[in-house]
Amino acid sequence: MLINIKYSTKVVYDMYRSRPQKELDESVLQFLSSGTSDLQIVSYDILGTEAHVIMLNEIGILNIDQLKKILKELEAILKDPDSLVIKGEDIHEAIEIHLIEKLGLNLGGRIQVGRSRNDQVATDIRMKARDDLNNLSEDLSNLINCLLRKSEENVDSIMPLYTHLQQAQIGNLSQYLLSYSEELFRCVENLSLAYKHVNKSPLGSGPVGGSIVNLNRYGTAKLLGFEGLIVNSIDATTSRDFIVETISALALLMITVSRMCEDLIIWSSQEFGFIELDDKYVSTSSAMPQKKNPDPLELTRSKAALIIGNVVTTLTLLKSLPSGYSRDLQELKLIFWNSFNIVTSSLRVLTSIFESIIVRKDVMREAVRSSYATALDIAEQLVITKNIPFRVAHKIVGAIVNFAHSHKIPVNSINQGDLRGLIHEYPSVKAEDIMEILHKTSVENSLQLRSSLGSPNPLDQQELIRVLYAQLEEIKTNIGGRKESLHISLKKLSDLVSNLVSK
Amino acid sequence: MLINIKYSTKVVYDMYRSRPQKELDESVLQFLSSGTSDLQIVSYDILGTEAHVIMLNEIGILNIDQLKKILKELEAILKDPDSLVIKGEDIHEAIEIHLIEKLGLNLGGRIQVGRSRNDQVATDIRMKARDDLNNLSEDLSNLINCLLRKSEENVDSIMPLYTHLQQAQIGNLSQYLLSYSEELFRCVENLSLAYKHVNKSPLGSGPVGGSIVNLNRYGTAKLLGFEGLIVNSIDATTSRDFIVETISALALLMITVSRMCEDLIIWSSQEFGFIELDDKYVSTSSAMPQKKNPDPLELTRSKAALIIGNVVTTLTLLKSLPSGYSRDLQELKLIFWNSFNIVTSSLRVLTSIFESIIVRKDVMREAVRSSYATALDIAEQLVITKNIPFRVAHKIVGAIVNFAHSHKIPVNSINQGDLRGLIHEYPSVKAEDIMEILHKTSVENSLQLRSSLGSPNPLDQQELIRVLYAQLEEIKTNIGGRKESLHISLKKLSDLVSNLVSK
């Protein structure tokens, strides 16, 4: 039988301040409040509350009539979030106040039994994080897809490969693009492990040490689509390792992204001139009329610095915190959500840029032609076909390059007499042998000769592209599966609630 | 004689895109735009433009009539910033578009000669930064002032001093508060050097290499209250070292602040119980009715992590950027401004908390009484009055503490027989001498005996407080002087403009 609670309106405000005898200072309230940023988790919070009250009904703490009335009000907020006025320190308090105002203290004041803001907010953050992880992983797979397509188009885009920003060997654009995508594949794996750690339910852990209410934690977890629990109630309310893990994975992703930007920025300089950005993706100068600047690439590069900063904030904030919820943790929410936003927008911009990139195959090929990037190919042929020790071949080709450079001629224009002078230290090496190799090595056949696995040899590239497309399909299937699984759970919850509310 | 420019309206939009033949992609525009955050520098930007056009008139580029019309429109925006619609990539573009729409291309299109967004935004950032530095320095001096006042009140608040979070010596709360203020004084000095570096004018440096217009750079600098120039035009447009320097100084400040919070959080635990926060500054639990949590202190502590993250973002973003403006630099603006906001609100909350802090002198004194914190005092007296080598005195007192601890008695309750047993390794040391010292050392006289400069001896403290008040006055005078100097310059500019506009 229900007690009919009477109460003064004063009770509702400063709802949780049962012991302090003053209201919270207004400026401190403003300092503490996470109300505005919490708007991003209103819907998750309400779903969590729905699951909680359904479970409270199952274990006999709320009767069916109470449950229906509460669900009805929660659904109303879900449909019209603007109806919710932010009161108190956060969204959780605001929703409870809202329910009490709508339903009276006697009913509205019953939703929070067996639950604390500490397990509640952990639940909300995890629910949002799994959606963010799924969406971002999709954006990432879109970028990979774009890179694979562009690789296919650029197997014949011969260009120098660089080490130390110096021309190193002959390669092609395709191989660069594939190397990006391979790093990104590993990033997807990191995000998947983070997802596994994220998608566990902390709900039912109370403020730190659980509850004397016989909560059905597996029940609420299932209603909310979680796969298992964070069991220990201290761990469930204190740990934010999943935030560190996720932001660290995002930072690593952005490192790769920043390196892609750096390559593109350098290649789009006038001096390199290998690529050009579509006019839609360049910015200009207020002063210099001739300018076409790669601003979106630069800004994307700078976003990596933001995420690195966020990694540091997260790690530093958590370091040395004692166990149990501390208010410090509040700051992590916004850091976490902003990190997803930053990375998502960066991935999308970068995908658009790659889609529309203009490749100057002629300029690339010219750069190759005027380079000494066949030097290793020549040396290796001297080893293979002439049985010269590699270290000697290296010395000889180095001397030839030096000679060619100072005489401003291509390496294969050296004459046999000059060559003999260069190799006098190696009397057993025949100048004719070297001349033969010099003459048969060209930009054109250099890539065909390359035969180690994973090289820029076009046949190799095509095979690798095929493999990576298959790998991409697998990833898409996984992400799709995760989304579908969440969708089914939340649809069931939604149907259950609709059913109860409509009856 | 003026050419009467005719133009299609199309010219105005995509105003700077003279070379690219497509508009900027909409989503990229959104990615690039700094419009929203730029609202914080609208007024600085307009002051800068006013100084620029006044100077352009002085050197004959604008006639007086053109100048007046331009100033009139600029003043209109200054009075009603909401009249400005954000168009283009940033506030600078928006203002030029606004003027062209109001005054026509023939007049509105004349303001940007001899100026680029690169020197312009550097000017704006520096103008805002000097205000932010002055205001924050004032907040900091308020906190110092509060600490000095509280020190005066707590010279007699005897408490343990800690090292390794273990009771070390007897001291008082006053000395802790003074140690905070002394660190903060050094922070003020760091901010003052940053101010000196900030308050130099980059205006007139063009996009990177200056202008063929014979700009009067000293003239605009003076109108805007700058003390001197960043001379080299590459340095002026590229360098953001003043941002690094300032945020580094803020991070150091927040380290000190976080340590103050840590002390207070520990001292307000039930187990320490030395201080209590006023009910206005505690937060509670949605679940646990008994709770009074020091949330504002925890949140302030966490803000240090945000600023450390901002240091990292700033350093990482700038590392390895080539010379000349890059769009990466845009990100620094918001990081910079947010850092000021975070630190300012932290300082204010902390000042309020210190103002209202409740000191439990009785609990502190009880903690001292049950401690072994007089151990060093005893050992030092054995040295001074009994001529025992310090290392021997240390050994003896250590043994006494051990005995007392295991027998659960105060150190001065040991009897002479037991004492003899403890010192048998030092046959020349007399038990009576030690007993004498043990009996005459008390919590009460321990602080009076402390005679090294800077110790918690109350007389020493009072003298130090006097010195620090004087130091604080000096600081206030300096900050006041800086503000006054800016005020005078900008008042002159404002008067000049009013004069021109009204004529």
Next chain:
Amino acid sequence: MLINIKYSTKVVYDMYRSRPQKELDESVLQFLSSGTSDLQIVSYDILGTEAHVIMLNEIGILNIDQLKKILKELEAILKDPDSLVIKGEDIHEAIEIHLIEKLGLNLGGRIQVGRSRNDQVATDIRMKARDDLNNLSEDLSNLINCLLRKSEENVDSIMPLYTHLQQAQIGNLSQYLLSYSEELFRCVENLSLAYKHVNKSPLGSGPVGGSIVNLNRYGTAKLLGFEGLIVNSIDATTSRDFIVETISALALLMITVSRMCEDLIIWSSQEFGFIELDDKYVSTSSAMPQKKNPDPLELTRSKAALIIGNVVTTLTLLKSLPSGYSRDLQELKLIFWNSFNIVTSSLRVLTSIFESIIVRKDVMREAVRSSYATALDIAEQLVITKNIPFRVAHKIVGAIVNFAHSHKIPVNSINQGDLRGLIHEYPSVKAEDIMEILHKTSVENSLQLRSSLGSPNPLDQQELIRVLYAQLEEIKTNIGGRKESLHISLKKLSDLVSNLVSK
């Protein structure tokens, strides 16, 4: 048929400097050299070279006689690493010089064909990293094992649970220890994914674009125990994402470790007094004889800051590097290896400390007794047994705590008259009901009542310990499997080499 190479001794030194015409400046050589730190990878480098030359023999580049001679010299270094004199910029150069000096240029100069220092060093780093990861994971499982054992011993160590460093609920030490171990389990998973990414072979990728030699990359990978390849030669020589990933995982691990230290440091303060460190693990003061300081815990806590710094260095260094090896990458080696050392020593010290920790069960229980930590238990019982809305129960218990606190009495000593005054706002709530709950709630039964999964209820704890032991066994099996697999591969290589050398 072999060409008999003659050469001047000059060739050997400055071996790779085939093009530059001056020797490297001595001070720059010192600046560049990684020789000293490379000593940590000598043995890995030699194993890699052995696999490489065996493969060169298989594909016909070296004949069996050449192979045997080379292997013999490599084995000699392996047996006596001190025989190797560091010459040149790094260990790779030093070993090649050594072979040339021993075997002549004609033979020693043949080992490097089809290989570059770029793929070679990547191979070495990965070989060392997988050993380091395995060893560290074992140390981590030892710590977990220790925590589980200590949990078993402390199921009855009743103590307050804290949030905001304020007493929150009643719990036990066991639950804290279990929450640590659960976080550490997740760390193990992160390290396992890193291992998977690390244990792939980059060997055979050349400097950046592979080789025209028809290398058997899968062959060398198998000889060295790698599971698969980093296929793309740009990716293989440029990527250091596995370093970022690993150090990030170590940083997260150290965050957990630092929080364990923080708890222990606070609990071992005189004011808390819950635990005491064994005398073997405390440090003292040169000045204060009474001191027992938890220095090893503090130093371990500080190590987290070192690893966070290493995360930042790693991320910052890689950000914006163009593709292809850059010398910047050299710095990562030492950062990487030091990180393992730091974390390993921290884990070991912490394990020793937990092994020997002295738990003051009486002090803990006393702290619980004098606390208001049963407040939530009381409120929840009012809900469950008296059907009072939780929010009302919260208000009532808050008022009772306040009354008890100001009258310095335990909550269950309040008399019915006073209680009535406190609940006059809720006329329908009966004072007797509350009195009944107050009297039946005690520290003793509070834990027994706690019935949500993952709470400190002792039965729950025991079940969780059982589950976690099983989980630990699984982990140990995995790590053991990884070690065994590496051991088998390298044993095979070693046998093959012995066989060849001895024939």
Next chain:
Amino acid sequence: MLINIKYSTKVVYDMYRSRPQKELDESVLQFLSSGTSDLQIVSYDILGTEAHVIMLNEIGILNIDQLKKILKELEAILKDPDSLVIKGEDIHEAIEIHLIEKLGLNLGGRIQVGRSRNDQVATDIRMKARDDLNNLSEDLSNLINCLLRKSEENVDSIMPLYTHLQQAQIGNLSQYLLSYSEELFRCVENLSLAYKHVNKSPLGSGPVGGSIVNLNRYGTAKLLGFEGLIVNSIDATTSRDFIVETISALALLMITVSRMCEDLIIWSSQEFGFIELDDKYVSTSSAMPQKKNPDPLELTRSKAALIIGNVVTTLTLLKSLPSGYSRDLQELKLIFWNSFNIVTSSLRVLTSIFESIIVRKDVMREAVRSSYATALDIAEQLVITKNIPFRVAHKIVGAIVNFAHSHKIPVNSINQGDLRGLIHEYPSVKAEDIMEILHKTSVENSLQLRSSLGSPNPLDQQELIRVLYAQLEEIKTNIGGRKESLHISLKKLSDLVSNLVSK
């Protein structure tokens, strides 16, 4: 009258462990010990001890005979530091043990009265830091000097200025070099403020709360060359803000250095080809014979990442530490000293590289010639001489560049008919006016026309160089003054000691 202390040898070892009843665990001792790194402060520690004991004599704690004996042993260590065996946890303990072993407990055991390791180590760190700061500032002024000299040589090295790594305006190498030096000048100022904060004495603060011994703190400060005290004993023993401040200043310095490296690396790519490194400063490839890689520049760039990591470690380690010495602080010593070493070696390498850099004036000029970098000059002349609004001039020149680019002609080769087509939107603009400006603008006169202060106009540059040389002289004088002042103080101390010892 002196007591004749007898003691067992056991006393000496575990000297400070007066209370703990077990020795420190061996592995923990190894974990805790800072012995090896402390070797860097042995001499400072001894000087500090000499000053301390001289003062103890002055205030009557040591008699003259005791003083002499102690000083004699200290001098012996100073002369032969290898005679010191590291025992105990650190160098301070090792020295005290050494003295006791040499002089007996009765005399050797007297040095530590009125002093703790906490104030002692703070003194040592500050003494070393002021030397490191002075030396590093000298290295920095050498780099600036080199840059100024190279600027003088390169006033006529015309090259493109870049923004967004895109050709922007015409400038010269001199201006780049000057912009570096101007940033470095500001770094010197930051280091000077750090020096001021460093050079204050903490000696005489005891472990945290001072001493009952009537220490003459100003006396020891003077003997050791400090300018004033860190007065408050908590501040003196706890604060490490001077380390944060210094490492932050070093990080900012390294940011500038990394940007210099980035410019040089890009400019020395084949595609830019503006500069070439002397063969003494390039590294090569083990595989590719043609390579001349700018490894020292890359490695210097990476050092910036190390220092950024050190900033983070320092900030993170200090954040949230409670007041009073904690062992965490020990880690900062090595971080601090390593930071100096890293930056010093970087500055020296960079200075050598600049000294020997080969500037390809012809390549630079050719790059300018083929660029559109005069576009702004043209637009500005249209404004100045033809009174065309800047925004219109910008549009027109943009259209001309576009036309020239797509027709692959220089901008001044456009014919009047085509030009008319491009400007039809501006009927009042005359094609002849534009043609006139196009024809009279050339790479040659562009720099001469540049008339804003701080531009690459050669006359401007020369004036700036003159000013900066004067500024450099001032800096050198300041650093010299600081060194001289320390030298005088320490010479006096040394003379005093010699005098006492020899008597």
